[in-house]
Amino acid sequence: MADEKTLPHSSGPAGGWGSLKGIARIFGETWAGPQTLATLGKLNKPKGVMCVSCAWPKPANYSAFEFCENGAKATLWEMTSARCTPEFWDEDGHSVTALRSWRDHDLEKTGRLTHPLRYDPATDRYRPVGWDKAFAEIGAELRKVQPDEAVFYASGHAGLEASYLYALLARAFGTNNLPQSSNMCHETTSVGLTKVIGSPVGTIVWDDLRQADAFFFFGQNPGTNSPRFLHPLKEAKDRGAKIVTFNPVIEQGLVSFVDPQSPAAMLTGKATVISDQYHQVRAGGDIAALLGMCKCVVEADDAEKAAGKAEVIDHGFVAQHTTGFDVFIGACRGADWADITHESGLDEAAIRAAAEVYMKAERVIGVYGMGLTQHAHGALNIAMLVNLLLLRGNIGRAGAGCCPVRGHSNVQGQRTVGIAEKVHLVPVDKLKALFGVETPAKDGFNIVEAVEGLFADKVRAFVCLGGNLLRAVPDQERMEKAWAAQDLTVMVSTKLNRSHLFPGKVAYILPCLGRMEADEQAGGRQTVTSEDSFSMINGSIGNRKPPSDMLKSELAIVAGIAKTALAPNPKLTWDAWTGDYGLVRDLIEKTYPDDFRDYNKRMYDAGGFYRGNAAHERVWKTESGKAVFTTPDEANAIGFADAPGRYRLVTLRSNDQFNTTIYGYSDRFRGIEGTRDVLLMNPDDIAEAALVDGQTVRLITDVDDGQHRALGGLKLTAYKLPRGTVASYYPECNVLVPIGHHDQLSKTPASKSIPVRIEADREAKGA
Ligand SMILES: Nc1nc2c(c(=O)[nH]1)N[C@H]1C(S)=C(S)[C@@H](COP(=O)(O)OP(=O)(O)OC[C@H]3O[C@@H](n4cnc5c(=O)[nH]c(N)nc54)[C@H](O)[C@@H]3O)O[C@H]1N2
Ligand SMILES: Nc1nc2c(c(=O)[nH]1)N[C@H]1C(S)=C(S)[C@@H](COP(=O)(O)OP(=O)(O)OC[C@H]3O[C@@H](n4cnc5c(=O)[nH]c(N)nc54)[C@H](O)[C@@H]3O)O[C@H]1N2
Numbered sequence: 220m221a222d223e224k225t226l227p228h229s230s231g232p233a234g235g236w237g238s239l240k241g242i243a244r245i246f247g248e249t250w251a252g253p254q255t256l257a258t259l260g261k262l263n264k265p266k267g268v269m270c271v272s273c274a275w276p277k278p279a280n281y282s283a284f285e286f287c288e289n290g291a292k293a294t295l296w297e298m299t300s301a302r303c304t305p306e307f308w309d310e311d312g313h314s315v316t317a318l319r320s321w322r323d324h325d326l327e328k329t330g331r332l333t334h335p336l337r338y339d340p341a342t343d344r345y346r347p348v349g350w351d352k353a354f355a356e357i358g359a360e361l362r363k364v365q366p367d368e369a370v371f372y373a374s375g376h377a378g379l380e381a382s383y384l385y386a387l388l389a390r391a392f393g394t395n396n397l398p399q400s401s402n403m404c405h406e407t408t409s410v411g412l413t414k415v416i417g418s419p420v421g422t423i424v425w426d427d428l429r430q431a432d433a434f435f436f437f438g439q440n441p442g443t444n445s446p447r448f449l450h451p452l453k454e455a456k457d458r459g460a461k462i463v464t465f466n467p468v469i470e471q472g473l474v475s476f477v478d479p480q481s482p483a484a485m486l487t488g489k490a491t492v493i494s495d496q497y498h499q500v501r502a503g504g505d506i507a508a509l510l511g512m513c514k515c516v517v518e519a520d521d522a523e524k525a526a527g528k529a530e531v532i533d534h535g536f537v538a539q540h541t542t543g544f545d546v547f548i549g550a551c552r553g554a555d556w557a558d559i560t561h562e563s564g565l566d567e568a569a570i571r572a573a574a575e576v577y578m579k580a581e582r583v584i585g586v587y588g589m590g591l592t593q594h595a596h597g598a599l600n601i602a603m604l605v606n607l608l609l610l611r612g613n614i615g616r617a618g619a620g621c622c623p624v625r626g627h628s629n630v631q632g633q634r635t636v637g638i639a640e641k642v643h644l645v646p647v648d649k650l651k652a653l654f655g656v657e658t659p660a661k662d663g664f665n666i667v668e669a670v671e672g673l674f675a676d677k678v679r680a681f682v683c684l685g686g687n688l689l690r691a692v693p694d695q696e697r698m699e700k701a702w703a704a705q706d707l708t709v710m711v712s713t714k715l716n717r718s719h720l721f722p723g724k725v726a727y728i729l730p731c732l733g734r735m736e737a738d739e740q741a742g743g744r745q746t747v748t749s750e751d752s753f754s755m756i757n758g759s760i761g762n763r764k765p766p767s768d769m770l771k772s773e774l775a776i777v778a779g780i781a782k783t784a785l786a787p788n789p790k791l792t793w794d795a796w797t798g799d800y801g802l803v804r805d806l807i808e809k810t811y812p813d814d815f816r817d818y819n820k821r822m823y824d825a826g827g828f829y830r831g832n833a834a835h836e837r838v839w840k841t842e843s844g845k846a847v848f849t850t851p852d853e854a855n856a857i858g859f860a861d862a863p864g865r866y867r868l869v870t871l872r873s874n875d876q877f878n879t880t881i882y883g884y885s886d887r888f889r890g891i892e893g894t895r896d897v898l899l900m901n902p903d904d905i906a907e908a909a910l911v912d913g914q915t916v917r918l919i920t921d922v923d924d925g926q927h928r929a930l931g932g933l934k935l936t937a938y939k940l941p942r943g944t945v946a947s948y949y950p951e952c953n954v955l956v957p958i959g960h961h962d963q964l965s966k967t968p969a970s971k972s973i974p975v976r977i978e979a980d981r982e983a984k985g986a
């Protein structure tokens with residue numbers, strides 16, 4: 220192994236002064252104005268604004284500044300003083316085709332969109348258009364296609380009110396084609412976790428964090444993606460809890476943290492060590508690592524019982540609450556350490572050490588993210604983590620449970636209120652009774668099916684409530700061609716992005732208010748609500764002056780489209796709903812009475828109100844009515860065979876991005892500065908492949924399906940990674956992901972292990 224000191228590394232702990240510098244740089248670049256500080260001060264507090272970044276919960280006992288480095292960046296990025304006005308399209312070099320060579324960062328940096336825009340094929344530019352004209356044409360175009368030829372996508376951002384109406388619009392139009400960003404993300408949880416514990420969402424709440432004795436992190440990166448999580452983790456460490464991490468990449472937020480809200484810590488620079496153990500598992504190796512840990516628990520239980528001592532497995536819980544136990548522990552006993560260590564890339568002692576922490580802890584929380592969900596056998600990854608938790612009854616009791624950390628600020632909530640492609644998730648009878656709307660009997664498309672539908676010419680119209688779908692999905696190059704062949708594309712957006720640059724035959728960009736902005740309607744200033752990772756519902760009131768007086772709220776845009784696309788129905792009172800979102804909340808409460816009791820009254824409760832979760836109460840809404848032990852039928856999660864020269868590519872988020880929104884080129888926690896065009900690789904792998912650190916390489920997808928997928932211009936960078944695992948950034952790598960490479964159960968694209976080959980890139984500049 221090369222000298223570790225020469226490898227890129229973090230410039231310091233997570234949080235600390237580095238995070239303040241990160242915020243200050245975006246502040247300088249966007250010049251969001253001095254009022255910004257007042258807005259930041261209101262973030263995530265009752266009657267304030269709920270952060271537009273991630274879905275991490277808001278504590279009831281909030282501190283003076285209840286935001287993090289990346290929440291502040293997202294806020295400043297949205298509040299930028301830059302404007303992308305209609306004049307932008309008059310400038311030289313600003314044709315739609317020319318803009319395709321722009322970087323994601325530069326497209327969004329043009330600022331907030333100010334006017335509704337219609338694509339003009341004659342000049343290859345977008346031109347301003349009035350709202351009424353836009354709605355009239357969008358409605359007319361939608362009515363020309365068959366209901367199932369239209370798709371209504373949502374990125375997990377819009378509030379519960381707009382989302383509920385969006386789902387209603389699609390169903391009244393005649394389709395369940397309601398894919399959502401979570402189809403690329405935690406769909407594995409929605410399907411996989413439901414299969415084993417009957418819950419599509421996490422089971423823990425804020426109090427559980429305070430009581431847990433140990434946290435096990437699998438493939439979730441709090442330092443970058445949910446930084447406010449670091450505060451309860453620091454508190455946990457201060458009271459002696461243990462943290463064990465499994466991740467192929469050393470992520471600084473899981474190594475150490477300086478609380479930027481603590482003057483003492485900031486002045487002394489005293490960092491809290493986060494992970495007591497850090498295991499660099501191979502990409503896709505968690506099934507084996509978890510099997511090894513379970514094996515240790517089963518063996519320890521056998522030994523203690525033989526010695527007449529207390530049991531290690533919670534047999535009372537297992538007997539009362541679970542199925543599949545006997546077969547599963549048989550598989551644990553029979554598992555071979557040579558296989559476990561080969562597949563996980565970890566040695567036996569490391570796995571035994573992790574199991575020791577697990578067995579000593581009274582209350583354990585299992586945390587996970589994209590490192591488990593975005594694999595060909597992602598659902599099995601989740602089932603294996605659940606196996607470990609179930610062995611000692613670590614679900615549905617105080618201080619214990621399963622914690623999938625969700626993505627967008629309302630991604631979970633959109634699913635709760637009906638943005639779902641599967642009919643069995645829809646309260647069909649309620650929609651009929653309330654609106655006379657018949658839900659179509661056929662399941663709609665998820666993302667993978669919608670993309671396949673585009674390739675097969677079965678999708679003719681696409682409406683996007685937020686997001687940057689063309690940049691986020693697999694097989695990006697094929698997708699761009701298919702996308703532009705549609706009859707209609709409609710994007711409800713705040714900023715310009717690559718998805719706008721492949722307009723359909725009729726194409727609109729509809730600019731909307733951000734959550735920070737005052738949303739004034741006939742009934743006065745409106746509140747929107749969202750649901751976080753702990754199933755808490757919070758109200759959010761924007762107070763900033765909108766960047767243009769031409770903007771409409773997301774809800775008003777949904778209503779505008781509905782009024783022209785749907786046949787008149789006196790029960791669909793779009794204007795009244797637009798005037799008063801409280802009426803929409805009443806409808807949500809009527810549709811989902813158990814979840815949203817006293818919705819309008821409780822939405823400003825400190826920390827939000829709890830929607831409840833059956834698994835949290837040990838009620839298992841699975842087929843058998845029990846929690847399920849799953850015996851693994853796969854040795855790893857990758858879904859392809861290993862072969863010489865074939866690597867497992869992990870696609871990463873940097874600390875300077877929110878999904879396809881690229882704030883800048885500083886991934887300071889990983890020591891990568893000034894570029895995103897890198898391929899991280901173990902130094903011994905570099906040597907074995909006869910490559911050289913620093914040279915320019917090209918990745919080729921190693922799948923034999925008749926498609927050629929390649930990405931060049933990447934600077935090879937020696938990095939501390941497990942052998943055979945390489946890493947590069949998302950979304951740049953999406954040209955490499957085959958649409959058919961996804962979780963077997965949920966169809967979540969397998970973005971965390973893509974089979975690739977690596978070649979020297981002789982075409983690249985400077986190669
Ligand atoms: N600032 C910021 N915040 C965000 C986002 C953002 O882009 N920027 N995105 C939001 C969204 S939509 C989401 S879904 C979440 C995503 O948040 P996360 O779930 O944290 O997602 P990633 O950063 O993609 O990947 C998580 C980790 O998985 C690890 N990993 C990769 N493969 C494996 C594996 O096989 N096993 C294990 N154990 N680990 C593996 C990676 O090294 C990485 O550290 O964050 C949300 N919050
Ligand atoms: N290879 C690879 N691919 C991935 C992933 C990965 O880890 N690796 N992660 C996947 C995941 S987890 C996700 S969630 C998807 C993300 O996919 P998307 O959700 O589709 O993408 P975002 O980048 O979040 O969308 C950014 C755009 O949203 C718009 N926007 C921002 N704020 C608002 C708002 O308030 N309202 C509206 N209407 N629009 C707004 C802006 O125009 C901005 O350009 O990508 C997935 N793709």
Ligand SMILES: [Mo]
Binds near residue numbers: 400625626
């Ligand atoms: Mo996500």
